[in-house]
Amino acid sequence: MQSKKFLVVGTAGHIDHGKTSLIRALTGIDTDRWEEEKRRGMTIDLGFAHLQLPSGVSAGIVDVPGHEKFIKNMLAGAHGLDVVLFIVAADEGIMPQTKEHLTVCQSLGTKKGIVVLTKKDLVDEDWLELVKEEVKEFSRGTFLEGAPIVTVSSKTGEGIDELIKELDRIAIETEPKESGGILRLPVDRSFTVKGFGTVITGTLLSGKVKVGDEVEILPPGKRVKVRGIQVHGEKVEEAVAGQRTALNLSDVKKEEITRGDLIATPGYLKPTNMVDVLVELSKDAEVIVTSGFKLHFHHLTSESEGELFLIDKDELLPGEKALAQIRLKDEVVPVYGDRFVIRNYSPATVIGGGKILDPLPHRKFRRRLREEFKEKLEKIIGGSLKERVLAHLRLKEPITTKELIQLLNLKPEEADKTVETLLSEGLVVKAGQEIYTREKLEEIKKRVLELLDRTHSETPIAEGLTLQEIKSKLKESKELIEMAVRELLKESKIEENQGFLRIRGFEPREEGVYKELVPKVEALICKGEFTPPSVKEIGKLVGTGEEKVNTIASYLVRRKGYHRIGELLISPESFNRIREILKRHFSKKETLSVGEFKDYLGVSRKFAIPLLEYLDSLGLTQRRESERVKGERL
Template sequence: MSTHEYNEPSIVIGTAGHIDHGKSTLVQALTGTDPDRLVEEKRRGITIELGFARLDLPGGASVGIVDVPGHEKFVRQMIAGATGIDAAILVVAADDGIMPQTREHLAVLRLLSVPQIVVALTKCDMVDEEWVEFMSGEIHAALACGPYAEAEIIPVAAREGRGLDELKAALANIVSKQQHAHHGGFLRMPIDRSFTVKGAGTVVTGSLWSGTVASGDTVRVLPSGKKTRVRSVQIHGEGVDAAFSGHRVAMNLADASRNDVRPGDFITALDVPDASDRFDCELTYFDCENASSALESGSTVRVAHGTKEVFGRVLFMDGHAKLKQNEQATAQIRLDEPLCVLRGDRFVIRATTPVRVIGGGRVLAGHPRRRSILSESDKAVLSALACDDVAAAAQAYIEEPNAIRTVADIAGALDVSEAEAARIAKTIVGKNIVAAGSDADLLFATKQTLQRAASKIASTLLKFHATSPNELGMPKAALNHAALPSLNGTRFDAALAVALEKGDVVSMDGVLSHATAGAAAHARAQERADAAFALLEGTLTPPFADGVASSLNCTKSEAYAALGDLEEQGHAVKIDRDLYYDAAVFNKLVEAVRAHIEAKGPSLATDLKDAMGVSRKNAIPVLEALDDRGITKRDGDLRTL
């Protein structure tokens, strides 16, 4: 089948309502497609799994229809179907009226923030006009205090075709004004079906929440993280080059089995954050069966998100003990299994026993640290996220006292890509917030934080010089551990750069020292080096390191440091760890060896010792040093050039 770009409106409409109120019959009458595809559904006459169809509306628009089960045992499937829809058809049978699952489905639509509904008053052929009018009034009254008070009610007799045109017109009116509920650049699609097509392989379907998918794209399956390639894309059974957010999509995946991709998983872009075992949220308690009940902090609930439901524990922030009907609080939900949650996602919670919808809300942070007591910074971040002000959230996150944030940190806090996190952070760099590090490894912090960290580095070095007056300074790793152990390498480097720029700290001889206190140590070290050179200068029998330490009345490590300084300055040559020669004397020794071998040929160590005029104790290390430098070559007992 040839493919093309699918340009029709990307809107998905779901059904909702009590069992046996005619949802599937209505969908078949509207679309010509029977959404009940399972043999068990045909045998029992009820919808068990989600059904899907394409609906053509007046004016030429086409939308996806998701038909959901109405039975109380299949509310989880209903929530999965309602996830990601942009509008709903609430189906109420005229001969039955509003029933328990009607109310529960309405609660789900409200909690998932589905913006608009149309009420289809079905089975109007089974009652008289007076009863239709009465039932319409009952529905109006039931919706009056909620978000759907203005919903249009359309009397329908699906089998006769009565009211279908009016219902389509009402839906077309919604579609003309409605935008897809999910936004953002990330490709994210919760999988509602996964199956194998002979000759093609694994196919998954779902409502594309956000982003774009095209044939040939490499995608990830979350939470497993498996990467796979999209072979082809279909919308309503028609092959397309690309699909966009809001479309009902089928993807044929390469190199993926049904065990790799299951209903409840997500198909995502490669840069979407990993699944999380906790999230912070705005949570509303709404028990449509028991208005006098309450939800206590620490309660275990069922958490429905996307097309998956897992168990989790609700923890209200800052000691909030419980929520009563229609109350809202900030909470952290800790999950038994990870979910692919991101900021702005909607979710529903259900009680464990008896199982029923009791609330839901909006994700504020999909990857928070474990906490139930909030700092002032935490409160500022969550408050900004609740207002969808990511720039303000980033600023509050960076302004947390003593925080130095990487781009990855900011991306995790805001649930955005690292590229987007860097862009947002750069927009707030200014009077108080500064950027540090390289473009490849940017860091963000307040000026005060970096100044405090730099001061801590300087004070640590002052203490070090006070307790170790003869030491030149500290290696960077040791200084990091002593001064700012909570900062990793790049964060410490940012603070160190400020300290170096201020001039409080200097880097010399491979160590870091305080600019003033370290200067004295460097002066003393130079004095020791000068004194050590006086012991080496012009002599053929310089003292070994322990002799230098004894003569200078210093420790052996300080003697090693003095001899090392002389080598770095070019005044001395290291023969081995314990023996150094005046560089000028060493050059004379080399010339003496060269001259002897050129005149006498291959020579014994004894002969070369006499030629150099040194003792045997010094001669052997010197000759071995000449071997190491490639000046001489040893062959048995003889040496040649």
């Protein structure tokens, strides 16, 4: 747990209710950065300021636009807030964007807020009390229910000290953010600074970043180095979770990184254009949602058009919740538990939001898969960490430990510990870097046994299958098949003989079609003696395929002492005759020529040369220039 606290404060409220003026009164900083904003007298994009609170907590303040035309800019700044200054002008009270901004904050899971009644100097006390009552009624059932209400005048400064005290009280109560976990920094601005290059800004959601670190820009997947870091305009060597941060990045152009991108620890997070969610429609939404509903999806600083498909309902009414899948036009980079906001496609009003349950769904939702999706998502919502891991695994195994970080919003060390626990309890297995359920391994073991049993039945003269042949036929993870074979060997259900795997106790035998084929093949080989027909020719002569003849050839070599020389087979009797011929020859002469060997066997050079090379390989002869001498094993 980091020792220093950093509070992220956001503003919300209707246009011209005094958000920017309030921030200026609090901090002395004008958050209207653009000329257009100053000319029009309203905030059209995000503005940022900072405030050192009396307790020593550093507060970063995000000023968001209130105008309905710029609601998507507001949404880009509304994530990751510790506390919201919910602003209502005392002379106007609750207005349309007041309601919309409350829906946004509620949908994003905001926990703490202070209602700030601005423009106190424009109304009398009686009117102020009426507005307070209106606000209390308006906030009932939301995170603002029971929140402190502070009345201020940004013009005279009245109430500003009281507001600072309330902010400080919340800051003291707020637990410091955990700077562990992987880096996640959503980009809300990207620009070029002369002499430095590309700079991005955002609120650091998790982890930490140091000067010199390599980071990944997602969704593009580009990796870059951090050249410099600033927090509230000051150069620092490291930024941690909770801080408003500016990063100077190397080897990337301003155009290559935009609002909506994410700066992350390399190699952990995957982009997606599909998420499974728990969605809640605002009670003020003037729509009824059915599957295929078109919408605008806002996650962190990103926005994308998409379609919503209901999983556990046929329609969703205002104020209701449902499980759903949202398919997007553009990629986003979500993590389990992230909040999002949805807007109607047209008119683009805020209609609700929710929580991401599965950031990497294994497939598109279809009505026939309703029960499968419901079961998975219900376990993710209500299950223990163990049950949530298994729910993911059973549908999209294998999963790597790194993927669990995104699927369950874990720190790397938490993911490692979770996997170790599941391994020790025998609920999962790990093959290479991939994690599978124990049931999956048992399924592979069963398939290996069935494959060997079928091989023994269909080809009873075969020794079995090599590990490579099993991998080729099963088309599963090679590491998982190897693990299954090791366990089956350990359990004595299979055995290995000269590189072949077989059911324990199995012995090759001449059965079925092979009962007739083997004697026919042997007869042809024996008849040919030193010039037998090739494997291909044997196939034609006995009326069967080359594959079957090759199987028979392997059987004859392994079980009956035949010798295979390329495409030729020599019987044990014929081979013994060759051995005797060689012994007699070398008892009289030291060398053997090819011509002499041909004459002894009565064969052409076509047969003599491969035979001599085979004899060389066995150590029965040894080549010396163009002749042979007696080998060590003769």
